[in-house]
Amino acid sequence: xxxxxxxxxxxxxxxxxxxxxxxxxxxxxxxxxxxxxxxxxxxxxxxxxxxxxxxxxxxxxxxxxxxxxxxxxxxxxxxxxxxxxxxxxxxxxxxxxxxxxxxxxxxxxxxxxxxxxxxxxxxxxxxxxxxxxxxxxxxxxxxxxxxxxxxxxxxxxxxxxxxxxxxxxxxxxxxxxxxxxxxxxxxxxxxxxxxxxxxxxxxxxxxxxxxxxxxxxxxxxxxxxxxxxxxxxxxxxxxxxxxxxxxxxxxxxxxxxxxxxxxxxxxxxxxxxxxxxxxxxxxxxxxxxxxxxxxxxxxxxxxxxxxxxxxxxxxxxxxxxxxxxxxxxxxxxxxxx
Amino acid sequence: xxxxxxxxxxxxxxxxxxxxxxxxxxxxxxxxxxxxxxxxxxxxxxxxxxxxxxxxxxxxxxxxxxxxxxxxxxxxxxxxxxxxxxxxxxxxxxxxxxxxxxxxxxxxxxxxxxxxxxxxxxxxxxxxxxxxxxxxxxxxxxxxxxxxxxxxxxxxxxxxxxxxxxxxxxxxxxxxxxxxxxxxxxxxxxxxxxxxxxxxxxxxxxxxxxxxxxxxxxxxxxxxxxxxxxxxxxxxxxxxxxxxxxxxxxxxxxxxxxxxxxxxxxxxxxxxxxxxxxxxxxxxxxxxxxxxxxxxxxxxxxxxxxxxxxxxxxxxxxxxxxxxxxxxxxxxxxxxxxxxxxxx
Numbered sequence: 001x002x003x004x005x006x007x008x009x010x011x012x013x014x015x016x017x018x019x020x021x022x023x024x025x026x027x028x029x030x031x032x033x034x035x036x037x038x039x040x041x042x043x044x045x046x047x048x049x050x051x052x053x054x055x056x057x058x059x060x061x062x063x064x065x066x067x068x069x070x071x072x073x074x075x076x077x078x079x080x081x082x083x084x085x086x087x088x089x090x091x092x093x094x095x096x097x098x099x100x101x102x103x104x105x106x107x108x109x110x111x112x113x114x115x116x117x118x119x120x121x122x123x124x125x126x127x128x129x130x131x132x133x134x135x136x137x138x139x140x141x142x143x144x145x146x147x148x149x150x151x152x153x154x155x156x157x158x159x160x161x162x163x164x165x166x167x168x169x170x171x172x173x174x175x176x177x178x179x180x181x182x183x184x185x186x187x188x189x190x191x192x193x194x195x196x197x198x199x200x201x202x203x204x205x206x207x208x209x210x211x212x213x214x215x216x217x218x219x220x221x222x223x224x225x226x227x228x229x230x231x232x233x234x235x236x237x238x239x240x241x242x243x244x245x246x247x248x249x250x251x252x253x254x255x256x257x258x259x260x261x262x263x264x265x266x267x268x269x270x271x272x273x274x275x276x277x278x279x280x281x282x283x284x285x286x287x288x289x290x291x292x293x294x295x296x297x298x299x300x301x302x303x304x305x306x307x308x309x310x311x312x313x314x315x316x317x318x319x320x321x322x323x324x325x326x327x328x329x330x331x332x333x334x335x336x337x
Numbered sequence: 338x339x340x341x342x343x344x345x346x347x348x349x350x351x352x353x354x355x356x357x358x359x360x361x362x363x364x365x366x367x368x369x370x371x372x373x374x375x376x377x378x379x380x381x382x383x384x385x386x387x388x389x390x391x392x393x394x395x396x397x398x399x400x401x402x403x404x405x406x407x408x409x410x411x412x413x414x415x416x417x418x419x420x421x422x423x424x425x426x427x428x429x430x431x432x433x434x435x436x437x438x439x440x441x442x443x444x445x446x447x448x449x450x451x452x453x454x455x456x457x458x459x460x461x462x463x464x465x466x467x468x469x470x471x472x473x474x475x476x477x478x479x480x481x482x483x484x485x486x487x488x489x490x491x492x493x494x495x496x497x498x499x500x501x502x503x504x505x506x507x508x509x510x511x512x513x514x515x516x517x518x519x520x521x522x523x524x525x526x527x528x529x530x531x532x533x534x535x536x537x538x539x540x541x542x543x544x545x546x547x548x549x550x551x552x553x554x555x556x557x558x559x560x561x562x563x564x565x566x567x568x569x570x571x572x573x574x575x576x577x578x579x580x581x582x583x584x585x586x587x588x589x590x591x592x593x594x595x596x597x598x599x600x601x602x603x604x605x606x607x608x609x610x611x612x613x614x615x616x617x618x619x620x621x622x623x624x625x626x627x628x629x630x631x632x633x634x635x636x637x638x639x640x641x642x643x644x645x646x647x648x649x650x651x652x653x654x655x656x657x658x659x660x661x662x663x664x665x666x667x668x669x670x671x672x673x674x675x676x677x678x679x680x681x
Contacts, residue, residue, distance in 0.1 A: 032434070040433035047426050144421075146447030157451050235425050237448035244420060286430035291388055292417035
């Protein structure tokens with residue numbers, strides 16, 4: 001019964017998101033005649049792809065009951081490594097492998113601190129948010145590496161020939177399919193949900209919770225590095241300040257997508273819908289030349305609301321069930337309170 | 338599982354339908370308030386390194402004056418912190434709106450290039466001001482700083498104050514800073530002229546554009562050279578730190594200070610006499626000129642080729658130089674008499 005109700009509540013969240021998405025589209029269209037032009041939609045998707053990629057692994061991590069705030073810094077660090085190795089004359093494929101490896105190493109570092117030392121991931125990754133960004137600045141300073149081959153930058157801003165679908169969007173769709181299958185259709189997904197629901201119970205059920213979490217952090221680092229390569233290609237520059245502050249968008253998309261901040265619940269479908277909502281909203285504001293400060297206020301408000309919404313709903317539910325219990329027996333209500 | 342797929346499917350269907358409806362609708366109805374992209378209106382948007390910055394706000398004021406004079410529209414958009422990638426997002430937003438011209442001060446010359454080139458492919462004119470992008474990603478660069486004029490004027494200002502005698506030092510930014518090194522080159526050249534034969538450059542210190550380092554460097558300069566008569570600091574961070582350092586050891590009036598600074602940070606020191614004169618370009622004029630340049634491009638009066646002329650209202654006539662660069666002109670000198678007129 002309870003399981004069914006949970007399924008139902010997550011289902012209703014996605015309906016709510018669909019309504020939000022429709023509202024966003026109507027809002028965007030009424031505010032700007034350019035919003036629904038294919039050209040604009042193509043640019044909008046292109047400019048949001050790194051956030052979308054990082055949101056995939058962030059979904060898994062938050063469902064498992066942890067968080068990774070360092071993703072944007074890992075993106076910056078891997079972008080810098082890509083630039084530095086390219087400058088050193090190594091072939092581009094090798095630079096990309098090095099960038100991906102650096103991302104995984106950064107994720108491994110986060111994961112080890114969380115799983116081996118038992119530190120809270122919120123604090124660990126807040127620390128490495130500064131640490132990895134600092135490293136990026138130490139390595140490259142305020143310089144930029146930008147003499148990448150044109151094929152690489154074409155991947156960053158080019159479209160599939162004959163269409164307005166960005167190449168990077170194709171990459172995202174492929175990644176999203178893989179993540180969907182892993183999270184919702186495989187035993188790994190079931191282990192992730194179990195871990196987030198109740199770590200101890202998951203451990204007793206034979207799930208190697210720490211190894212799973214370590215893997216998720218490495219995965220998060222890897223996806224941040226993928227996003228780093230995409231970002232570097234898109235602006236054809238490796239810079240230490242690439243994607244500063246993107247973690248705000250990533251976490252907002254995941255939580256707005258209905259993933260429970262305390263773990264155990266959520267779906268990729270919701271997160272993808274939320275990505276469209278946030279990307280569309282940001283684009284609609286931008287097309288009306290509404291400044292970055294106001295955009296941050298909107299995104300920040302969405303983040304708070306998406307945590308607050310389910311929380312308030314839960315409280316109302318709890319209060320209702322307390323009242324039901326109180327009518328039955330006053331003793332249980334005291335205990336429950 | 339079925340429900341999930343159903344949601345996903347219906348979500349995309351709704352999205353696609355709305356997109357199609359929107360595309361069909363936008364041809365027949367014009368519900369938007371945004372001005373049309375027609376060729377006769379001047380729809381010019383400024384994209385500074387960051388908004389809420391007094392320097393760029395002053396430039397915007399100048400641009401607004403030009404917009405009023407030409408009966409065009411002026412807008413300023415931009416990131417809240419100086420970020421190259423945020424600027425790329427803004428360029429894409431402006432490209433989608435098909436504005437007439439984008440006037441940009443780049444946080445990174447290369448990072449903005451692909452997006453600006455895309456804008457130019459859509460027929461949008463691109464002018465850089467204050468900080469250039471790669472030359473193939475814009476039609477014009479409106480350059481505030483004629484390196485030679487800036488280098489020489491700082492020596493001239495100090496020479497006059499010191500009656501052309503005494504030891505002087507330079508407090509620069511990083512030892513690798515391109516702008517500063519170019520200016521210092523012209524300072525040395527100016528100093529080699531006969532009227533400066535009694536002025537000796539004893540040391541070039543590098544404060545790395547860090548307030549504390551520059552402050553300490555100034556103190557050690559005054560200790561190491563007790564007869565030091567003057568300091569030139571060709572960086573806005575350095576000159577403010579140096580003024581504070583000179584004041585902290587009560588050497589105001591004994592050690593002269595000049596260089597490049599902004600009126601707001603130097604106001605206090607000019608009013609209390611620590612600093613007599615300093616120089617900088619007037620960002621208001623820079624914004625004004627950039628607007629006129631963008632307007633001339635939209636109107637087809639110029640294409641950005643070297644040697645072409647255009648009129649910039651009260652600023653006069655300008656000629657496009659090599660690499661499609663337009664130079665604003667000699668820097669403005671600020672002192673007690675005029676500093677109150679500037680706010681940036």
